[in-house]
Amino acid sequence: MSAELxxxxxxxxxxxxxxxxxxxxxxxxxxxxxHEHILSPGxxxxxxxxxxxxxxxMSYVDSQGAEHxxxxxxxxxxxxxxxxxxxxxxxxxxITALEDSQILQIFKPDLDRLLNTIRGMxxxxxxxxxxxxxxxxxxxxxxxxxxxxxxxxxxxxxYPGFQNRVPQYLIASYLGISxxxxxxxxxxxxxxxxx
Amino acid sequence: MSAELxxxxxxxxxxxxxxxxxxxxxxxxxxxxxHEHILSPGxxxxxxxxxxxxxxxMSYVDSQGAEHxxxxxxxxxxxxxxxxxxxxxxxxxxITALEDSQILQIFKPDLDRLLNTIRGMxxxxxxxxxxxxxxxxxxxxxxxxxxxxxxxxxxxxxYPGFQNRVPQYLIASYLGISxxxxxxxxxxxxxxxxx
DNA sequence: CGCGACGTTGATTTGCCTCAACGATTGTGG
DNA sequence: CCACAATCGTTGAGGCAAATCAACGTCGCG
Numbered sequence: 001m002s003a004e005l006x007x008x009x010x011x012x013x014x015x016x017x018x019x020x021x022x023x024x025x026x027x028x029x030x031x032x033x034x035h036e037h038i039l040s041p042g043x044x045x046x047x048x049x050x051x052x053x054x055x056x057x058m059s060y061v062d063s064q065g066a067e068h069x070x071x072x073x074x075x076x077x078x079x080x081x082x083x084x085x086x087x088x089x090x091x092x093x094x095i096t097a098l099e100d101s102q103i104l105q106i107f108k109p110d111l112d113r114l115l116n117t118i119r120g121m122x123x124x125x126x127x128x129x130x131x132x133x134x135x136x137x138x139x140x141x142x143x144x145x146x147x148x149x150x151x152x153x154x155x156x157x158x159y160p161g162f163q164n165r166v167p168q169y170l171i172a173s174y175l176g177i178s179x180x181x182x183x184x185x186x187x188x189x190x191x192x193x194x195x
Numbered sequence: 196m197s198a199e200l201x202x203x204x205x206x207x208x209x210x211x212x213x214x215x216x217x218x219x220x221x222x223x224x225x226x227x228x229x230h231e232h233i234l235s236p237g238x239x240x241x242x243x244x245x246x247x248x249x250x251x252x253m254s255y256v257d258s259q260g261a262e263h264x265x266x267x268x269x270x271x272x273x274x275x276x277x278x279x280x281x282x283x284x285x286x287x288x289x290i291t292a293l294e295d296s297q298i299l300q301i302f303k304p305d306l307d308r309l310l311n312t313i314r315g316m317x318x319x320x321x322x323x324x325x326x327x328x329x330x331x332x333x334x335x336x337x338x339x340x341x342x343x344x345x346x347x348x349x350x351x352x353x354y355p356g357f358q359n360r361v362p363q364y365l366i367a368s369y370l371g372i373s374x375x376x377x378x379x380x381x382x383x384x385x386x387x388x389x390x
Numbered sequence: 391c392g393c394g395a396c397g398t399t400g401a402t403t404t405g406c407c408t409c410a411a412c413g414a415t416t417g418t419g420g
Numbered sequence: 421c422c423a424c425a426a427t428c429g430t431t432g433a434g435g436c437a438a439a440t441c442a443a444c445g446t447c448g449c450g
Contacts, residue, residue, distance in 0.1 A: 136331050
């Protein structure tokens with residue numbers, strides 16, 4: 001059942017059998033139902049969460065009361081407020097299950113122990129954050145330089161099928177546009193294809 | 196002269212005297228003059244660049260010919276296209292010196308060697324990318340949720356003094372707005388203070 | 391069935407862009 | 421050392437992308 005995590009680690013770093021068992025014991029398995037929160041604003045994010053199955057959003061509510069989706073998480077991704085986790089300061093985010101989900105969680109002291117004792121873990125997390133940084137950078141640059149329509153189009157290409165999994169207004173929020181405007185973009189695109 | 200890099204590493208990870216020397220030998224020192232490029236579009240980013248002194252921008256020119264600043268780099272920061280560096284694929288970015296600068300560069304094979312042989316290096320880079328990810332995430336969220344004026348205001352708070360170091364139109368580009376509009380924002384803010 | 395969540399559509403407004411023109415400063419070659 | 425160009429910031433007019441407001445249709449679910 002936790003083969004997913006081990007596979008994910010193996011894809012990035014070398015760990016042996018013994019280490020694999022130590023790692024697995026450090027993660028706690030949990031079932032989360034749709035609509036449940038695993039992090040709420042004001043709380044310190046106490047664990048990193050690896051998603052075995054299901055889907056989450058991490059979002060925050062601004063001073064105007066508008067919700068903004070910071071990121072989505074699906075199978076074989078992590079979803080956590082790393083700022084809060086690392087600094088042990090209160091988070092501004094909410095992490096909510098968008099589907100019934102199966103997760104593995106590790107607390108900071110346990111993770112720190114793994115990082116100190118298992119060499120492959122350090123590499124694994126370095127590569128995770130490298131990749132996360134690189135992909136976030138391309139999202140940020142798109143946000144700055146591309147129109148809403150272009151952003152939506154690359155979103156569809158980058159995460160095919162995802163549009164059918166989460167409500168459209170959350171995708172709009174992730175893209176930084178209003179749900180109404182995303183609807184209009186879709187109409188234009190559909191219309192254009194017909195011609 | 197390379198004390199800066201060692202200090203930076205020491206702040207994040209433990210390395211001993213021998214390791215420090217091996218690391219320093221892997222980095223090559225260079226002087227870069229204002230306006231010079233250390234990366235051009237189409238090139239593969241062959242090295243990570245640590246800035247001893249001076250200032251750089253990393254930017255790209257979109258299909259409309261507009262320049263967008265992805266990031267700035269100053270003393271004790273790295274400036275590189277990590278996507279290109281890690282994947283060894285052509286970069287879309289230009290990295291340009293905004294001042295006469297002193298840098299240290301490491302090539303990928305040398306870095307890989309260090310990561311394999313010196314345990315502290317892996318930790319050092321993990322923490323670098325963690326921090327980079329966290330700070331980029333907050334920039335991205337601001338981009339999505341805040342107005343241009345708010346973004347400028349937090350930029351000033353986050354990087355105090357930086358406004359006097361680089362031309363205003365580059366800050367505008369970094370914030371994702373036109374230089375004219377930034378000028379108008381500044382006027383409004385100045386006017387408001389007077390009242 | 392009825393309600394709430396979600397998507398759509400149209401009308402209006404607004405934040406920001408583009409275009410254009412003009413000072414101020416810097417720097418550079420004659 | 422000056423003249424001229426280039427670079428940078430400012431300002432105003434007009435326009436466009438996207439937000440907001442409001443209303444309505446549809447679907448899934450309690």
